[in-house]
Amino acid sequence: MKFLDEYRDAALANDLIKQIRGITSQRWVLMDVCGGQTHNLVRSGIETALMDVLELIHGPGCPVCVTPSQVIDFAIALSHRPNTILTSFGDMLRVPGSHQSMLTARSAGGDVRAVYSPIDALKMAIENPSKEVVFLAVGFETTAPATALALLQADQEDIKNFSIIPAHVRVQPAMESIIQSTDNRVQAFLAAGHVCTVTGYQSLESFCQASHTPIVVTGFEPIDLLDGILHSVRLLEGNQVRVVNRYSRNVQRTGNASALRTVESVYEVGDRPWRGFGNIPSGALKLRADWKRYDASEKFAPYIPAATPDDQRCRAADVMAGRIKPMECAAFGRECTSESPLGAPMVSSEGACAAYARFQTTSITPLERSE
Template sequence: MKFLSEYRSPELVDQYLRQIRETVRRPWTIMEVCGGQTHSLVKNGILNMLPPEVTMVHGPGCPVCVTPLHLIDKAVWLAEEQRVILCSYGDMLRVPGSRKSLLEAKAAGADVRILYSPLEAVTVAQENPGREVVFFAVGFETTAPANAMSVVHAHQLGVQNYSILASHVLVPPAIEAVMNDPEARIQGFLAAGHVCTIMGLHEYHPLAEKYKIPIVVTGFEPVDLLQGILMAVRQLENGEHRVENQYSRVVRPEGNPEARRVIERVFTLSDREWRGIGTIPNSGWEVQHDLSAYDANRKFNVQLEKAPESPDCIAGLVLKGIKNHTNALNSARAAPPPCPSARLWCRRKAPAQHTIITGRRVSGSTVYRLPSTVYRYANTLSDA
């Protein structure tokens, strides 16, 4: 696979590991922001290849984990009480709400469908003119263009029975929340390559300056991650705090202006609740008022009592990097009943595909139709 195998080369991996070992002198704690990066670190067994001085902490960049309980309840309510066709990426289905998950609602007869792209949901709406179709639009900046595009698309086609239940969250406010927490001791960040593919680098310069932290925009393959870690360690050892771009083969400093235009047309900044963390001001996007016909929140008069989060829930601690996933898993097993959110650590998402955003093909020979974002039911996270 061209553009992939080069970044999985054992020789290059060795070379970067050697350079990290040669560079590091003191212990450093670095957070990889994105769940896709966490997934790759674990899947490739990188965590236990790093020298003991480097501690990687898994960050809040997993939309599944940070989607608040009441939003899942809302999706279940739409599917069960309003009888809508509720379309979603696969891994949202198993996330427990306060009463049940979407998967349980589906088993009980609700029309819940797994899709790979919100544009497919618009087609579902066209094929079912007598029914309301709602797409559960979760994700970071990465999935926003495709989700926004579905609204634009539905609007252009005059599809009136389509709306999205938007739950978009943004990376920079999350980094601020992590840095403002007195318990979190993060010294550097690997920022999410895909997010920056859309948004560019400009939001990160003020953060690096304000908190005096290196931020390295990093990709998802083993060589990407190790190079990103090396760049962060170098800055830390030299007492620097800059924004660096490891993922320059995909990320341009200005991002993808076209994608951002679509986002700006459809979404507007809003306060957003993060599961286990609480509300962070201006940390999410909601649908613009003039497009409220496509906003499931406004289209359906959702009157749901907000269920309290389980007191055992340690999602916040994990997301802020105070506890790591493996510990979270253990404590989830120990605590009866298991914290629903901690169960989330069992499932990670595969990195969103850069392909659709950049128009490049990642896996060269194989694929024509590109789903916008790809999630998967992955394996339990644990280190060998």
């Protein structure tokens, strides 16, 4: 705990806040692209403590939230298929599809089970040889290596009753899409430390130069976040456009070579729609041609339902693009609550709306609230 405590030190946090205030000449707009960072910014009170000098907005940092409802509808359809077990991470099961969530589908007789990892889903397939076990594989580049490892193991052991719904997404194309939008307000990014642990930040350098947007690779603890904000403001105030790595205890410029090799052996980059964003070029990881036998959307294509529009009351797209804060959605706290969510950002443990519903007050001081 000593190690973590160093990154949650209240005196150091207040000193960093003073430094940020001392060098800020205008209300810069900074965006984080990681649900874990969003939650900690709100929970620790950092956002509130700096709101008069900086605008901290939250991007599409929740992979569960950007999974299209058609993908969830497909998973639900498979859960009702005879001799099929549908698996995914716990918070994914609560996310509404077009008409219902996977949890609701379970109460209606679908075989839906929560797992902690794709390897758990593969084990379930090995233990249930008469059933098809499908894993809904969501996540950023951070979780893709675990899915790739499960597929490599399935191949090695010649497991034929296991498949995945490939729904892994890539963060950088979404950052590019935000910067290119006509109503973009982002002036600097806090890049997601966990994603960069796998991918590195080399490819962010050309994006940073092309978009004239400083990027600071940032960790998750309150001190990490304040340090990332301080360095972003320094770059902005100094009119410097470059990538700074402030999460060097975990992130190397070229990433984790072994994890990247594992992912590349199974996946290739492809386009796909993000919920609320539409098609994002190169925004997905798709299974390579020789791994399609594990692709549930190929194996069970007739079960793929038609795409349907999302609930118009939910402004998830505006929240995830940083155009509004969750409280500006008319449904926040009314038709949409933690107990009865309308949209994915209220359901997911990484969703921005869930962060504000749980933690946001206007009176908190930094690090006052521990949980």
